[in-house]
Amino acid sequence: MPTRLAWADATPARRLPTRRRGQRTEIGSRAEGGAGMRRWLRDNGLAVAMFAAFAVFLLLQSVFGWQTHNEELTEFGADPIGWPAYLASGHFAEAVFENWESEFLQMGGYVLLTAYLVQRGSAESKPEGQTDRPEDDERRATPESPWPVRVGGLPLVVYRNSLSLALLLIFAGSFVGHLLGGTAAYNAEQALESGAPPISAWQFLGTSDFWFQSMQNWQSEFLAVGTLIVLSIVLRQHASPESKPVTVPHAQTGS
Structure with a gap:
């Protein structure tokens, strides 16, 4: 009867799962893509910051302008307009x-x-x-x-x-x-x-x-x-x- 040690020796070793080549390529591509995006943001940080601020402030201007314009319309007894219609307004x-x-x-x-x-x-x-x-x-x-x-x-x-x-x-x-x-x-x-x-x-x-x-x-x-x-x-x-x-x-x- 095999001893406990013998049983241990006889048990086949478990192999860790290996990644396929395609999986490694996909992971590597994601890592390279993330590094590339970080590099792009670093290289263009000033322009990104300026245009992001522009987009935020323009959006806020449109919202507050829309509210102001509707208040003016209401004062004259006119119906308020929707935000998309305001974006096309004079x-x-x-x-x-x-x-x-x-x-x-x-x-x-x-x-x-x-x-x-x-x-x-x-x-x-x-x-x-x-x-x-x-x-x-x-x-x-x-x-x-x-x-x-x-x-x-x-x-x-x-x-x-x-x-x-x-x-x-x-x-x-x-x-x-x-x-x-x-x-x-x-x-x-x-x-x-x-x-x-x-x-x-x-x-x-x-x-x-x-x-x-x-x-x-x-x-x-x-x-x-x-x-x-x-x-x-x-x-x-x-x-x-x-x-x-x-x-x-x-x-x-x-x-």
Whole structure:
């Protein structure tokens, strides 16, 4: 009769389950995908944060604007509208585009002005006496340079100014959106208040109401940028590219 030890020796060892090659590949792919997503978020964190904040605030604007608009409709004895209908209304379009208009005018103008003007001591200014940077010379193009630089000619001329052009084109589109949305909102308001006939976008462009809306935003945008330019002369923000390093003197221009 076998002893207990013999029985133990005779019992076949249990083999741990092994993963198939396909399972290992799937797990590895998931791990690589997770690492890739984390790497993408790290590499694009600033843009992701900005656009996420934009989406949240735009959503909140639409909700609060919808509630405000319905309160106005109720005051005039009109029926409130649903949220999807509000998103297609002039009230919402006007509010959105008049702000986009001022933002992109400010950014486009700022990019252009910093190419030609200097503010001594500001982190937002190019160094005094600098015209083009060495890297702006197309003769120093490399195989890794963007294709318009390698091609030259008209593509290069456009590409050299493409950032300001893009911002100003978005400004122009936002200006038109503000005009059309404002016209629709103005006509709806006039119809509620007095039953006045609608006016055209061209007519609304000539009203003080339209330009009041634009100017109240434009002035605040340029005030904010001008304030940043001046404050960056004497104030610092550790680790920010919008600030000069903490240890440099106030007179140093550029970051």
